Every structure is written in structure tokens, then in C-alpha cells.
Amino acid sequence: MSGLVESAISTSVTALTSLDRQLCERVFEYEDRINIMEIEIDDMATRLLALQQPMASDLRFLTSAIKINNDLERMGDLAVKIAKRALDLMDLPPVKPLVDIPEMARLAESMLHKCLDSFVRRDSALAREVLVSDDGVDDTRVEIFRVLIRAMQAEPANIPQYVDLMSVARSLERIADHATNIAEDVLFLTEGIDVRHHAETRKS
Amino acid sequence: MSGLVESAISTSVTALTSLDRQLCERVFEYEDRINIMEIEIDDMATRLLALQQPMASDLRFLTSAIKINNDLERMGDLAVKIAKRALDLMDLPPVKPLVDIPEMARLAESMLHKCLDSFVRRDSALAREVLVSDDGVDDTRVEIFRVLIRAMQAEPANIPQYVDLMSVARSLERIADHATNIAEDVLFLTEGIDVRHHAETRKS
Secondary structure: OHHHHHHHHHHHHHHHHHOOHHHHHHHHHHHHHHHHHHHHHHHHHHHHHHHHOOOHHHHHHHHHHHHHHHHHHHHHHHHHHHHHHHHHHHOOOOOOOOOOHHHHHHHHHHHHHHHHHHHHHOOHHHHHHHHHHHHHHHHHHHHHHHHHHHHHHHOHHHHHHHHHHHHHHHHHHHHHHHHHHHHHHHHHHHHOOOOOOOOOOOOO | OHHHHHHHHHHHHHHHHHOOHHHHHHHHHHHHHHHHHHHHHHHHHHHHHHHHOOOHHHHHHHHHHHHHHHHHHHHHHHHHHHHHHHHHHHOOOOOOOOOOHHHHHHHHHHHHHHHHHHHHHOOHHHHHHHHHHHHHHHHHHHHHHHHHHHHHHHOHHHHHHHHHHHHHHHHHHHHHHHHHHHHHHHHHHHHOOOOOOOOOOOOO
């Protein structure tokens, strides 16, 4: 499932940068498969909880899996949102710069890859790297908004396109947030400590 | 916890419509308490899973509670996002219309209230009402974006304010999405049927 989510996200970003309609369709297909897997995994985890009555670390593993499953499914939804904005952009006059969006996408994809790796390998150091990266993504998003607002003011006719690009930046930020949630679950799983809410800031 | 989340959301919307700095602070206080409760409830549910080894409907209740807890906490985050945009708007020259945002907020708040009621009373008919309302919220959001894009084109100097209002509309849409998730969990709990993804459309 995480392989599918990674493919959905990277395909949606390529669909956006290359304005490729077929790639958007592929994202929608990925999402259908992700949705089916989410339900299967959820059923499986719930059934294991019921039948095996697991204790301690097994129980923690299963409740983490239920949460991570949910985060992954929502990342699939966000890939679909990006693909839809790519489709919108294909119907509008082209605008030049995608500003820092490809860079932001690379950051978010690397966070996703690391948090999934940290889950599979129970690697808490790697999970911590994800928590640190999240600030970089947030800063990039704020900078992208600044650039896009200036572009809107310079070319009011192209505001709809820039609104689409804002929406893409927002989706990438949320993908990074879900990766952060997963990294927090991994830390809870590996170290038994709850890091939720501790690193939260109210800056943006 | 759901009472706190309802208060956080309605306070954030009032803070926005009345541009009241103190109300924004109150939203941040609500969020702190919501975050603490999320961890407590999560611990409690996990401990019950471990110690009571519940079967069938009790197990379903606990796994639903874990998910609903998560949705509620994220709604608290969205109330904070709305309050932050209200603070931004207080530092910028005023713009006139809040367009349909108060109406959209009323819809989202009513969905939240209904889905929580449906959970407490195990009322599947009420949960179904929430699923139906979600389309109305999505349509309102699309219409608000249309109006805001026109306003940006007419008054480029005020684009930053309109971007803030777009962000508020987006947050309200996501609050409605979380209410829909909760209603789906209630249907799973009361009727044992999985309605996830069935009603999803790709229209926006």
C-alpha cells in the first residue's frame, strides 16, 4: 500500500509539471486500489485484534498500523487533489513558473519514503529526521504563497492558475503532515514515547 | 472532547467574522486542551483493548473511538488555522464581504453536531444525513472560490486578504470531511457496513 501511495504522489507531481492527462488518470487508478487496500488492511488489523488478543508491543503495532493505514489513504486523496489541479491547469492559458513546487514535492516525497522506511525497519533515528524536515516543508510553502501572491498581483488574468498552484502547495504540505504523523507513530512504537503535539508551533 | 472541538470551531468562526483577537487566543487554549484529551483518550482506548480483550461490538466501538478521537483532534487544528487567518486579516486593510463563509461555517458546524449526536445515540439515520450534507459544503466551497477569484481580479491590492479567506473556506471544507469520516464510522458501528469511498466523487 505504501508503494502505491508513493507512486500516486510522484505520478501526480509529474502530471503537474509535464501537464500530462494520462498521468492524471493513472493517479485516479492508484487511488482506487489504495482505497480498496485501506479497507482490507483495516479489516485485517481489527480481526487480529479480536482473534489474537495481542498484548503489549503486538497491540501497539496493530493500533499503529490502523493509524498509518488511515494516513496513507489520505495521502492518496491528496495525490488525487494534485492531479485534479493539473487537469484544471491544462484547460487554462499556461503560466510560466512552477516556483518551488517541484522542490517542495521532492521534500515531501523524501519524508514519506523515510517515515515508511523507519516503520518497516523500526528505526527511530530515521523517524526523528522526518520530524525535523517538516519545518522545511512549512517554510517552503510560506515562501511559495508569497511568490504566488506577487504573481497574482502582476497578472490578474492568471489568478485562477495561481490559485490552483496554491492548492497544490497546500496538498504537498498536508502530505508532509501525514508523513510526520506516521513518524510520530513509529517513535511511539519503537520507544514507547508520545511525541505528538510537542513540536507543534503556531508560526504559519 | 467533542464539546471542546465544537467550541473551538464556533469560536474561530466568530473570531473571524468579528475580527476579535481575544477570541483567537481562546481557540488556541481550546486546542491545547483538545491535544491533551486526544492523548488521554487514545491511551485509555488502547489500555482497554489490552486489558479487557473486548470482542465483537465492544471491539468495534473501541476502534471507532480511536478513529473519531483522531478526527476530532484534527478538527481542533483546523479551528486554529481559521483563528490564525483571522489574526492575519486583522493586520491587513479590511475587505468587505465574507461571502458565503458564515453560511458554510453553519453547515459544517451542523454536520459536526449531527455526527457526534449520531455517535452518542448510535443513530444511523442521523449519520446518513451527515453524508448527504457533505455535497452541499463542497458546492458552497467551489462557489466561494469563484467569488473570491473575481474579487482578487477586481482588487489586486487585496489579494492577500482573499487568499486568507480561501484558506478559511478550505479549512471549513476539511472540518466537514472529518464530520463525514465520523458519520461513516458510526454507520460501521451501528450497521456493520463499510461506506467508505462509496460516495466519493471526483468533481472538484
